[in-house]
Amino acid sequence: xxxxxxxxxxxxxxxxxxxxxxxxxxxxxxxxxxxxxxxxxxxxxxxxxxxxxxxxxxxxxxxxxxxxxxxxxxxxxxxxxxxxxxxxxxxxxxxxxxxxxxxxxxxxxxxxxxxxxxxxxxxxxxxxxxxxxxxxxxxxxxxxxxxxxxxxxxxxxxxxxxxxxxxxxxxxxxxxxxxxxxxxxxxxxxxxxxxxxxxxxxxxxxxxxxxxxxxxxxxxxxxxxxxxxxxxxxxxxxxxxxxxxxxxxxxxxxxxxxxxxxxxxxxxxxxxxxxxxxxxxxxxxxxxxxxxxxxxxxxxxx
Amino acid sequence: xxxxxxxxxxxxxxxxxxxxxxxxxxxxxxxxxxxxxxxxxxxxxxxxxxxxxxxxxxxxxxxxxxxxxxxxxxxxxxxxxxxxxxxxxxxxxxxxxxxxxxxxxxxxxxxxxxxxxxxxxxxxxxxxxxxxxxxxxxxxxxxxxxxxxxxxxxxxxxxxxxxxxxxxxxxxxxxxxxxxxxxxxxxxxxxxxxxxxxxxxxxxxxxxxxxxxxxxxxxxxxxxxxxxxxxxxxxxxxxxxxxxxxxxxxxxxxxxxxxxxxxxxxxxxxxxxxxxxxxxxxxxxxxxxxxxxxxxxxxxxxxxxxxxxxxxxxxxxxxxxx
Numbered sequence: 001x002x003x004x005x006x007x008x009x010x011x012x013x014x015x016x017x018x019x020x021x022x023x024x025x026x027x028x029x030x031x032x033x034x035x036x037x038x039x040x041x042x043x044x045x046x047x048x049x050x051x052x053x054x055x056x057x058x059x060x061x062x063x064x065x066x067x068x069x070x071x072x073x074x075x076x077x078x079x080x081x082x083x084x085x086x087x088x089x090x091x092x093x094x095x096x097x098x099x100x101x102x103x104x105x106x107x108x109x110x111x112x113x114x115x116x117x118x119x120x121x122x123x124x125x126x127x128x129x130x131x132x133x134x135x136x137x138x139x140x141x142x143x144x145x146x147x148x149x150x151x152x153x154x155x156x157x158x159x160x161x162x163x164x165x166x167x168x169x170x171x172x173x174x175x176x177x178x179x180x181x182x183x184x185x186x187x188x189x190x191x192x193x194x195x196x197x198x199x200x201x202x203x204x205x206x207x208x209x210x211x212x213x214x215x216x217x218x219x220x221x222x223x224x225x226x227x228x229x230x231x232x233x234x235x236x237x238x239x240x241x242x243x244x245x246x247x248x249x250x251x252x253x254x255x256x257x258x259x260x261x262x263x264x265x266x267x268x269x270x271x272x273x274x275x276x277x278x279x280x281x282x283x284x285x286x287x288x289x290x291x292x293x294x295x296x297x298x299x300x301x302x
Numbered sequence: 303x304x305x306x307x308x309x310x311x312x313x314x315x316x317x318x319x320x321x322x323x324x325x326x327x328x329x330x331x332x333x334x335x336x337x338x339x340x341x342x343x344x345x346x347x348x349x350x351x352x353x354x355x356x357x358x359x360x361x362x363x364x365x366x367x368x369x370x371x372x373x374x375x376x377x378x379x380x381x382x383x384x385x386x387x388x389x390x391x392x393x394x395x396x397x398x399x400x401x402x403x404x405x406x407x408x409x410x411x412x413x414x415x416x417x418x419x420x421x422x423x424x425x426x427x428x429x430x431x432x433x434x435x436x437x438x439x440x441x442x443x444x445x446x447x448x449x450x451x452x453x454x455x456x457x458x459x460x461x462x463x464x465x466x467x468x469x470x471x472x473x474x475x476x477x478x479x480x481x482x483x484x485x486x487x488x489x490x491x492x493x494x495x496x497x498x499x500x501x502x503x504x505x506x507x508x509x510x511x512x513x514x515x516x517x518x519x520x521x522x523x524x525x526x527x528x529x530x531x532x533x534x535x536x537x538x539x540x541x542x543x544x545x546x547x548x549x550x551x552x553x554x555x556x557x558x559x560x561x562x563x564x565x566x567x568x569x570x571x572x573x574x575x576x577x578x579x580x581x582x583x584x585x586x587x588x589x590x591x592x593x594x595x596x597x598x599x600x601x602x603x604x605x606x607x608x609x610x611x612x613x614x615x616x617x618x619x620x621x622x623x624x
Contacts, residue, residue: 049621049622049623075443077443082441086434091433102442104306105306107305
């Protein structure tokens, strides 16, 4: 069993009378990419700020490789590299000066700067002022900065923001590489469901401060596999399916049944055997997006 | 800690604000230098004794007419006695020389440098907040109190440098034009009034260089207090504009307040009243009764320590939101 990199225990933040984050608990292991999914205003950033010690939780605790973030701040932070919200760096300094600034805070040498710059392919832009960078470049510099001092846990808030599709793929491959080859734990927040689906091993879905679901991405998707049938008589079709012990619901001229594709032929036979016209049958793989809509009761996802 | 101070120093220099401050000092001192040279040229064919007498007469005239404002009358009376003192001893207190310009700058610095230090100091924390860089700064394995200590040290350092640069520049811009000697010229200080009489026994005679060192020392002390207060404002406000604005308004507003409403005696507990320490040392009357040198130094100490303690408490405890 890999080590637990990050453990949040009943994390709660109440501001005034409003509960921003409501007893969120989760664990991130070494060697995995953990997706933190939710719409804007769901409490993602507040949670991340509590993870990295910027905000004091109202109750609950955060441990990073066993170090309590509040009591052993320095030890905990030495294990972390992070970007919170935007990759805000000192715009009036060059990329190199920014990296040197944070390297000095960690007490690591200049060799580290070359290493992290090469990691995100931006050695050639280091001498320019950050103010002249595009958002994508700043995102890369932010990740380079987060990699200084070889952290064992990366916490990245919306790392795909501002990147073009090629850049997003590059970051995704980099993060997967770091998790798989170097055994890092990577915590990535996003409101882009497709991104998390492609990148994460496990995912937590947060909405209105509460974690609605948590689990391996593959499980969450395969557990929701169903078939869609377009039939002539919807009402009778549902009865037939239920008689076969298959959960089914009707929607206009369609019937949805929770059944694997492999088990479809006998169902089709039963339907046509009862004289019900079947116009088509197709497999539906619920994406995280649909899952999310279902879990949150269909509220707007940004 | 050295690493952290190095970081903060680099940030101030890269922001170029300090260079603007040095530029402002240069321009102002060039103008001072120019006017002193003009004065020197004029004084060659003018009798300085007549000049002093004329000024005394003007002040006396003014005191007789302007009864309304107690504080102004008091400071005018002090000035009259001071000028008379030099006249009686046949010393020209204002023959322009380089040392004298450098010495006089210590007094001018009491009004000018707090503004410049405030400009540097008031955004040392708030700029990180406004630019969002605090999120990175405060998630590195360095405790918050260490970061604020580094910022405070850097700020005190820059306050010191500003004063030294100012003094050095006063020398540099005048030395090509004015006589450079005269560091041992006698200076008279400590004109105190008891009623309408100057207490002669409290007057000190010092060589100019010693007098200048004391004046600069006092001004340095006042600047450190200004730096401490601007650190607090910089912690309280989230935007640089708000903190710089508030600090400058306090400095300028406070100064104006001491001039226009000396009856509001609570003003003497406001730190701004005590900032022109070297001015008071040179004999300018403080705006409120009972503002002795000890009172001013104590007042600044209380404000500075209070501001720093408050800044640390807020900074180390608060939640950092976007």
